[in-house]
Amino acid sequence: MKAYKEFIKGLWDENPVFRMLMGMCPTLAVTNAAVNGLAMGIATAFVLFSSNIIVSLVKRLIPNEIRIPAYIIIIATFVTIADLFLAAYFPDIHKVLGLFIPLIVVNCIILGRVESFASKNNVLYSAIDAIGMGVGFTWALTLLGIIREIFGMGSIFGVTVMSSSFTKWVIFILPPGAFLTLGVMLWIINSLSKTKTSESHCH
């Protein structure tokens, strides 16, 4: 039962993007197309999953004073793995995501989960927590990507869905479109749900 709860919370109640406003930089930067959002989500989920497991395994070995640098090294190691993997097998996506793959290191979702969850719970729950949060982050980024791609390019995952008479709203795939789309989505979500999106927790 607890396992189910740890999994489900990341999907909606504590969704990193829509409810917690965490990891804003990649959320805004790479969601100009659905496939980019999806790829970024999966890469982040992989790093979160691996780091959560390792940290929860070695948590007793790390002295409290140097835990943050130790966590950062663990996270940076998996980011390097993800970076090299994408460069080798998905060079196109690697090129589009560019700078934002290494920046997964400083994504506060990961350090936040590692510090507040994996360092206090066992391996199983840490893994489940990471999967929930990772899936929550991925669907949020993919949804943002889909919306921006429909309006900005008239397509979803590269497949044209709008008729040829549709005028592309180019602003949606430019930087302002990211802020505006997420702002309107938060507006809708906050109007529909009882609890409000919390103000940014990490900086």
Added chain:
Amino acid sequence: MLKDLLLIFIGAVLVNNFVLSRFLGVCPFLGVSKKVHVAFSMGIATTFVMTLSAAATWLIQTFILDPFGLGRFLQYVSFVLVIASLVQMIELFIKKTSKDLYHSLGIFLPLITTNCAILGLALLSVNKTYNLAQSLVFGLGAGIGFTLAIVIMAGIREEIDSADIPEGLKGAGITLLTAGILSIAFLGFSGLISM
């Protein structure tokens, strides 16, 4: 040479503003922009760390990673550690030397460690193969660009506080919409120079 540096500077401040067109440092931009004087202190502290870390990471890249061919594997790990320890060192230094400065800038320093604008800046300078002077100017420009964006944002948010806005839009929603409009304004600078 000087013209080159000026172009890098203007490019970093206005054309490719770190927050509004590169999406680096969005978290503090949204989180610490409620009051103008706080936002300004945060901006100055970030500018300071950016300029110093631009120099530090350039030295690491040029004299350690490049000669031994380690850039591909150790770049992220070493940069993030160097930045974290640099920030810690600056914090200790300020705490010991000036109480006033510590209260206005020091309290923001721990937040800056995980600010992706700092690591992003270091990686961008390496990608662009800047030399030391160019990296320093790039770091300074990026910091000033960040300060500019966050101070404008804080000024607007102080006014928004007294405005009548829909319930669901309060908080994060209106902040993001404001950022979107600011970003459109900064889009006007694109084409000012070609980078």
